[in-house]
Amino acid sequence: MKLIILEHYSQASEWAAKYIRNRIIQFNPGPEKYFTLGLPTGLPRDHPESYHSFMWNNFFKHIDIHPENTHILDGNAVDLQAECDAFEEKIKAAGGIELFVGGIGPDGHIAFNEPGSSLVSRTRVKTLAMDTILANARFFDGELTKVPTMALTVGVGTVMDAREVMILITGAHKAFALYKAIEEGVNHMWTVSAFQQHPRTVFVCDEDATLELKVKTVKYFKGLMLVHNKLVDPLYSIKEKETEKSQSSKKPYSD
Secondary structure, three states: OEEEEEOOHHHHHHHHHHHHHHHHHHHOOOOOOOOOOOEEOOOOOOOOOOHHHHHHHHOHHHOOOOHHHOOOOOOOOOOHHHHHHHHHHHHHHOOOOOOEEEEEOOOOOEOOEOOOOOOOOOOEEEEOOHHHHHHHHHHHOOOHHHOOOEEEEOOHHHHHOOOOEEEEEOOHHHHHHHHHHHOOOOEOOEHHHHHHHOOOEEEEEEHHHHOOOOHHHHHHHHOOHHHHHHHOOOOOOHHHHHHHHHHHHOOOOOO
């Protein structure tokens, strides 16, 4: 497990972005390897607060990706469980998840796997906890009646199957969750703690999120930053990767 501690939120975000960029270039994904994980149900695709709208407005329209390659769960499907089962099959068909990137709630939930969720769960329909509904009310003018009460989400087991997991944890309000995630044992009431058992987990946080950690824990991981920063410096180049791939495909001349 790696714990990346940066001073501020902006620095943590920049480190994570650089890491993701390098991993994407290393992995060299193709048209069948794009997945977006999780989607609140009950909202039309064009609703300004739907997950579909959020992803398109904040990410997909800014990058080179075909709509059919986004694989967003359809929260308005007629058969929601069939939609979840099909999503799992798509992941398998694509060869699995190379890098899962997610955040957590103050209660330590990952995706919409609320406290008490099974740590071997798969993509499914999940009832949202009141804390999650209250947290999302700000996107609906504070009106709780407008906030979806159920969601489609990947399960903890789905995420655990990914070859690598990156979790972003920032802010003092997430400090206790980070403490539960790395300094106490695995507990289904804090689903993020499951990633203690993943072979390749990267937690990225800011100073505020470490307020509940032991001083020796913080000092230990800060002491590793010289090593961890080599994961993002230098930044890999797509052009260099393509050149390297082209050169490796050329056979040496022989008589």
